[in-house]
Amino acid sequence: MTAQPILTARGLVKRYGRVVALNHADFDLYPGEVLAVIGDNGAGKTTLIKAISGAIRPDEGEIRLDGQKVDFRSPLEARDAGIETVHQTLALSPALSIADNMFLGRELRKPGFRGRWLRALDRDRMEEVARQKLNELGLLTIQNIRQAVETLSGGQRQGVAVVRAATFGSKVIIMDEPTAALGVKESRKVLDLIQDVKSRGLPIVLISHNMPHVFEVADRVHVHRLGQRLCVIDPKQHTMSDAVAYMTGAMEPPSEAAVA
Numbered sequence: 199m200t201a202q203p204i205l206t207a208r209g210l211v212k213r214y215g216r217v218v219a220l221n222h223a224d225f226d227l228y229p230g231e232v233l234a235v236i237g238d239n240g241a242g243k244t245t246l247i248k249a250i251s252g253a254i255r256p257d258e259g260e261i262r263l264d265g266q267k268v269d270f271r272s273p274l275e276a277r278d279a280g281i282e283t284v285h286q287t288l289a290l291s292p293a294l295s296i297a298d299n300m301f302l303g304r305e306l307r308k309p310g311f312r313g314r315w316l317r318a319l320d321r322d323r324m325e326e327v328a329r330q331k332l333n334e335l336g337l338l339t340i341q342n343i344r345q346a347v348e349t350l351s352g353g354q355r356q357g358v359a360v361v362r363a364a365t366f367g368s369k370v371i372i373m374d375e376p377t378a379a380l381g382v383k384e385s386r387k388v389l390d391l392i393q394d395v396k397s398r399g400l401p402i403v404l405i406s407h408n409m410p411h412v413f414e415v416a417d418r419v420h421v422h423r424l425g426q427r428l429c430v431i432d433p434k435q436h437t438m439s440d441a442v443a444y445m446t447g448a449m450e451p452p453s454e455a456a457v458a
């Protein structure tokens with residue numbers, strides 16, 4: 199890799215009582231790539247992602263975004279810095295419309311007095327932007343932007359969450375198991391969406407247990423084991439069973455994979 203990484207972590211440690219969830223973990227994400235993070239249950243993937251998205255503060259170690267040291271005290275701070283996370287739980291409000299969900303917490307106000315002082319929402323503009331963004335990412339099978347999110351299918355909901363992340367995430371998008379709850383067709387849509395977001399130049403971190411999905415979309419695969427980054431592999435050079443063997447400890451990774 200010749201480019202500078204956009205997001206790095208070095209020596210992250212996170213303890214929960216006696217459990218060491220992160221044990222001097224490193225991480226590197228390069229511009230424009232899809233980096234998959236894989237690992238056995240309890241390996242520390244979620245904790246790693248929580249640390250870089252501001253959901254927890256590591257006990258030790260440092261995180262850099264664009265070369266600058268960052269210390270996020272909340273997910274909001276990470277969001278403000280351009281890191282958007284699509285959580286497994288999606289964090290959508292089912293009763294609200296697609297447009298409202300897209301702008302949840304970042305609502306657009308009407309210009310002038312009504313927006314500034316009366317906090318009037320600019321619904322027309324929010325709907326227009328929502329429509330445009332869904333369209334850009336090929337998600338306009340959703341016909342009505344005013345439709346409540348609870349009326350959408352699982353894949354469509356995932357789509358709304360991803361489009362929201364892609365709309366506001368200026369630097370990095372993190373997706374935690376985006377296809378875990380989806381059927382084949384819906385998963386296909388989400389995988390296509392990942393490629394679309396990547397083609398717009400945004401790097402993506404994809405946490406997944408689904409090896410075929412990982413091997414389909416990832417440029418590199420970060421293998422996490424026992425709270426650490428064990429190795430990073432090129433999915434074109436390694437098989438899925440290699441990856442599973444590395445992450446479970448059944449096989450040692452080759453030495454050239456040991457570094458990013």
Ligand SMILES: Nc1ncnc2c1ncn2[C@@H]1O[C@H](COP(=O)(O)OP(=O)(O)OP(=O)(O)O)[C@@H](O)[C@H]1O
Pocket residue numbers: 214217218219237238239240241242243244245246
């Ligand atoms: N809030 C917490 N309190 C106590 N222990 C925790 C907490 N969060 C994580 N852990 C522990 O830290 C370790 C790493 O958990 P983590 O959720 O990061 O793993 P993971 O790789 O994401 O696993 P999975 O694939 O099962 O989701 C586990 O042993 C887990 O039990």
